[in-house]
Amino acid sequence: MFRMRHSTGLEASSQAGEFERFLHVVNCEIGHSGRFLILCRLAVVITWRLFARLLHKMLTKGLRIMNPTPPPSDRKTRPNTVVARWRAAGAASLLPLLTAAGPGVAALAAEPPAPPNIVIIFTDDQGYADVGKFGAEGFTTPNLDRMAAEGAIFRNFHVAQPVCSASRCALLTGCYPNRLGIHGALGPGTKVGLSSAEMTLAQLVKQRGYATAMFGKWHLGDAPQFMPLRHGFDEFFGLPLSVDYWPGHPDLITNFPPRLVAIKREYPNLPIYDGDRKFREEMSIDDLNHLTTWYTERAVKFIEKNRSHPFFLYVAHSMPHMPLGVSDKFRGKSARGLYGDVIEEIDWSVGQILDALKRHGLDDNTWVIFTSDNGPWLC
Numbered sequence: 001m002f003r004m005r006h007s008t009g010l011e012a013s014s015q016a017g018e019f020e021r022f023l024h025v026v027n028c029e030i031g032h033s034g035r036f037l038i039l040c041r042l043a044v045v046i047t048w049r050l051f052a053r054l055l056h057k058m059l060t061k062g063l064r065i066m067n068p069t070p071p072p073s074d075r076k077t078r079p080n081t082v083v084a085r086w087r088a089a090g091a092a093s094l095l096p097l098l099t100a101a102g103p104g105v106a107a108l109a110a111e112p113p114a115p116p117n118i119v120i121i122f123t124d125d126q127g128y129a130d131v132g133k134f135g136a137e138g139f140t141t142p143n144l145d146r147m148a149a150e151g152a153i154f155r156n157f158h159v160a161q162p163v164c165s166a167s168r169c170a171l172l173t174g175c176y177p178n179r180l181g182i183h184g185a186l187g188p189g190t191k192v193g194l195s196s197a198e199m200t201l202a203q204l205v206k207q208r209g210y211a212t213a214m215f216g217k218w219h220l221g222d223a224p225q226f227m228p229l230r231h232g233f234d235e236f237f238g239l240p241l242s243v244d245y246w247p248g249h250p251d252l253i254t255n256f257p258p259r260l261v262a263i264k265r266e267y268p269n270l271p272i273y274d275g276d277r278k279f280r281e282e283m284s285i286d287d288l289n290h291l292t293t294w295y296t297e298r299a300v301k302f303i304e305k306n307r308s309h310p311f312f313l314y315v316a317h318s319m320p321h322m323p324l325g326v327s328d329k330f331r332g333k334s335a336r337g338l339y340g341d342v343i344e345e346i347d348w349s350v351g352q353i354l355d356a357l358k359r360h361g362l363d364d365n366t367w368v369i370f371t372s373d374n375g376p377w378l379c
């Protein structure tokens, strides 16, 4: 299944078109327990292969019978597929639904179903117990809890590496990140990034007529050739890196050892991008506090714009990675301080996205997957 190829850096390559190992592991070593969580509206925590098989069956078999870009007018009249109705199965496990996906689609070959929209909500360093369903104290996550109640929870589940860039590389390419030369967390000005030889999830679904967007933290290379618009995303708003690669880091003076402060003060400006242009040359503390709101607003607009068109939306929150930022809507609201406020704002963001899907009648034909990239660093 896995053809090993030794490659590094810009020349790194893989057989990314092999969908068998696509969309993998979304892992959450969340919380002190060191265990993993995934949650989706139909809340799914997945092992690689299960999810890869689902997408494989849907997109390489099921969608083969469809028009690549079904006319909007046809979309509402088409019956949902078995897969499209998986949400209605409530807390049923994903496996039987995956098994049913292939035959279900094939049986409807005479009348092609609408392809499902895909939403992946990816948090940065969120812990296992940082969701109400998993025992959070001092703050609440009603929207995530609702996803857990209506969907499925997968607790045993792994990522390729417990660190930002490598985990994202694995998610978007389906490849072990070391095979692609992506190790750990890439710093500013790195000469290594996601190779153009790779096929990302965005590029894959674009072949089937999906609109694609990414809002949030990229962290797969900050040079122009590595950025999201070069890897299948129609839209991008967010940061090229983690929020701590920032000379304006507000905690530098009080919380960091002098040696580390000296290193971070030498970082170049941390810009915010809108597409391939800079929305900000240098992020400010006020910007940091608005990131979650901005990502959410963009996500909702993207859903509205593509409500009659299949889409893939990847929301990669910069939070709750340090330094923390939260809008005034949530600042001081939780009993767990700034961290609790930040998680409550992320939960609000999830609710905004779910509400947008429901408002436009898309919630029965959209997969929503929520997970953290690697688990907490505030141990």
Ligand SMILES: [Ca+2]
Pocket: 124, 125, 163, 164, 321, 373, 374, 375
């Ligand atoms: Ca991370």
